[in-house]
Amino acid sequence: MxxxxxxxxxxxxxxxxxxxxxxxxxxxxxxxxxxxxxxxxxxxxxxxxxxxxxxxxxxxxxxxxxxxxxxxxxxxxxxxxxxxxxxxxxxxxxxxxxxxxxxxxxxxxxxxxxxxxxxxxxxxxxxxxxxxxxxxxxxxxTEHYFKKLGSSTIAENREEGSFIWENDYNEETRDNLYYLTIYEENEEGTFDRYEEEHLQHAFxxxxxxxxxxxxxxxxxxxxxxxxxxxxxxxxxxxxxxxxxxxx
Known part of the structure; x- marks a missing residue:
């Protein structure tokens, strides 16, 4: 993705x-x-x-x-x-x-x-x-940052849209996989949904x-x-x- x-x-x-x-x-x-x-x-x-x-x-x-x-x-x-x-x-x-x-x-x-x-x-x-x-x-x-992040979920709602940010940090591999779900308001007043995956590494x-x-x-x-x-x-x-x- x-x-x-x-x-x-x-x-x-x-x-x-x-x-x-x-x-x-x-x-x-x-x-x-x-x-x-x-x-x-x-x-x-x-x-x-x-x-x-x-x-x-x-x-x-x-x-x-x-x-x-x-x-x-x-x-x-x-x-x-x-x-x-x-x-x-x-x-x-x-x-x-x-x-x-x-x-x-x-x-x-x-x-x-x-x-x-x-x-x-x-x-x-x-x-x-x-x-x-x-x-x-x-x-x-840093590693400290990702360990602190852990498996937390961050969510925010605004008038124009909202997002959900789910983290999954693996301390053994030092990889943080996070999932983004975005809801963005369109011209019709309804919301389009987008999903993304991001991978970051702690060196x-x-x-x-x-x-x-x-x-x-x-x-x-x-x-x-x-x-x-x-x-x-x-x-x-x-x-x-x-x-x-x-x-």
Missing amino acids: EAYTGFASVYDMYMDNIPYDDWANNIKTLFQKYDMPMEIVCDLGCGTGQMTRRLKAMGYDMIGIDISYDMLMEAMQVEDSDGILYLCQDMKDFELYGTVGAVVSVCDSMNYLKDTDELLTVCKLANNYLDPKGLFIFDIK TVDEIKSAIEKSELQLLEVLDVSTMQAPKEDSDRLYFIAREVIK
Whole structure:
């Protein structure tokens, strides 16, 4: 079942609690900390372009990549999306026309990679398309987050529609399978029903560090997204900041 199809049109409505402004400011802070000039930035797993547009507004030339055509269509319909190049590609084999100053991936897009082989593939691709000393910055939901999520169910009703989000986390495989049921009001005043399945994987910090090293990137630091400080055992989301060092 293809992810983010029926959900694409209402994604931003239900995800309005995501602190995109804070995350964009975090990314800009990291760019400045590591002296990245105002260059081209590639946003992997850009979805509806929330982060892509914010970074563009900060002065960066943006490329947004996502595997979901429906999510990209939503992104391109937003008024301030002019000047952004959106590409419908799988992050595991994406292609760019040249190198970029940075590759970023936020909102746990990297958790959709199934295993360490896919993680290594994406790290190598990012390295391949980075300018000399370019940055690869991505976030990851932690094992702690998924264990806390467990087998919980999240539901929300709004005037325009409703959704039910059922989680099933397997601590042995570290896979979280979640089922989305979306009810969206149509023009006739009735509700259309969509069902989707999503699978995310919880990588360990050591697995991620190993993939970064094997891809010949230099790991600069790991940070808790909410505090921008060193991670703790109960951190829900982490940034990994790596740099190109070979070219």
